[in-house]
Amino acid sequence: MEASRATTAVLPAAGARQVVVDLVALTKPKVQSLLLLTTVTTMLVAGTPSIGLILATCLGGYLSAGGAGAVNHWFDRDIDAQMKRTATRPIPAGRIAPTTALVFGIALGVLSFVWLTLTTNVLAACLAASGFVGYTLIYTVWLKRRTWQNIVWGGAAGAVPPLVGWAAVTGGLTGLPIYLFAIVFFWTPPHFWALSLLMKDEYAKVNVPMLPVVRGERDTRRQILLYSLLLYAVTQLPFCAGGLGAIYLVASLALGVLFVAGAVNLQRRADRRAALSLYLFSLLYLALLFAAMVADVKL
Numbered sequence: 001m002e003a004s005r006a007t008t009a010v011l012p013a014a015g016a017r018q019v020v021v022d023l024v025a026l027t028k029p030k031v032q033s034l035l036l037l038t039t040v041t042t043m044l045v046a047g048t049p050s051i052g053l054i055l056a057t058c059l060g061g062y063l064s065a066g067g068a069g070a071v072n073h074w075f076d077r078d079i080d081a082q083m084k085r086t087a088t089r090p091i092p093a094g095r096i097a098p099t100t101a102l103v104f105g106i107a108l109g110v111l112s113f114v115w116l117t118l119t120t121n122v123l124a125a126c127l128a129a130s131g132f133v134g135y136t137l138i139y140t141v142w143l144k145r146r147t148w149q150n151i152v153w154g155g156a157a158g159a160v161p162p163l164v165g166w167a168a169v170t171g172g173l174t175g176l177p178i179y180l181f182a183i184v185f186f187w188t189p190p191h192f193w194a195l196s197l198l199m200k201d202e203y204a205k206v207n208v209p210m211l212p213v214v215r216g217e218r219d220t221r222r223q224i225l226l227y228s229l230l231l232y233a234v235t236q237l238p239f240c241a242g243g244l245g246a247i248y249l250v251a252s253l254a255l256g257v258l259f260v261a262g263a264v265n266l267q268r269r270a271d272r273r274a275a276l277s278l279y280l281f282s283l284l285y286l287a288l289l290f291a292a293m294v295a296d297v298k299l
């Protein structure tokens with residue numbers, strides 16, 4: 001009797017905690033950490049924002065990208081249920097109702113717009129909203145299940161956070177932020193395609209036309225190398241035309257060489273290990289590149 005009373009007393013609390021954990025999981029928090037890093041570093045390059053402005057912009061960015069992530073979970077629940085990597089997510093595992101995730105995601109998106117308008121400016125709010133629409137409607141609903149170019153054009157949404165950060169600090173969008181957008185834009189395909197080589201069979205199973213599924217692994221490795229070279233070129237724009245200096249130049253050249261070397265290594269070895277290490281390096285690469293911009297401006 002005592003034991004069963006204890007159980008009923010504990011269960012609702014544990015349930016509420018699990019709901020919170022699941023709602024946070026819907027916002028894809030690990031991906032958010034890098035999105036926010038590009039936002040904060042861009043803000044520090046743009047000027048000398050107060051801690052308050054940085055925190056307000058991060059919260060607005062988190063609400064927007066997190067809300068979009070929840071809508072992505074809602075839309076993709078059918079294929080997520082069939083892939084091992086995603087089958088335990090909150091919706092396919094039955095812990096969160098699909099409609100709850102959809103309403104939660106849209107609510108976060110709306111909240112982000114209101115919050116950023118009140119605490120930063122309308123431009124930053126509109127940019128974050130465009131990222132929301134880009135990730136949900138353009139990538140998830142329109143492109144993901146239709147074309148292998150899904151990552152290329154859908155990736156534009158992931159390149160929006162630096163624009164949000166810049167706009168929050170300066171109220172405008174001229175010069176350097178456009179190059180930062182381009183850097184994340186050209187970074188995204190090799191970031192994702194390296195990983196997609198490891199998940200090819202799962203995507204094939206659910207008929208999602210990712211590059212290795214429709215064009216094969218050889219073509220994917222070739223495209224990764226092509227985009228790594230494009231990325232290398234684009235990362236030189238902030239030095240050549242955007243006002244960043246020697247620290248950034250050295251860091252971008254060194255990181256670029258390592259990225260291209262990783263892509264060449266993947267071409268040569270053509271194995272899973274090379275794909276995994278390029279994917280993992282892509283995360284470190286972007287973090288270090290944006291950190292180098294701050295070092296360049298502040299040191």
Ligand code: HEM
Binds near residue numbers: 030031151159191286
């Ligand atoms: C269309 C664009 C993108 C696609 C399709 C994509 C896809 C993916 C996928 C499938 C994963 C593996 C996640 C998992 O195993 O659950 C991943 C991981 C990750 N992505 Fe991307 N990504 C994109 C853009 C970005 C952007 C713009 C950023 C940040 C600037 C980013 C940061 C990350 C991070 C930090 C991880 C590691 C998360 C973890 O360890 O679970 N991604 N990405």
Ligand SMILES: CC(C)=CCC/C(C)=C/CC/C(C)=C/COP(=O)(O)OP(=O)(O)O
Binds near residue numbers: 064076127128
């Ligand atoms: C400002 C703003 C709203 C930015 C949006 C940021 C953005 C586009 C992030 C992409 C993150 C990501 C993991 C995409 C993968 O989706 P997926 O469905 O292909 O991967 P999955 O199978 O892991 O769900």
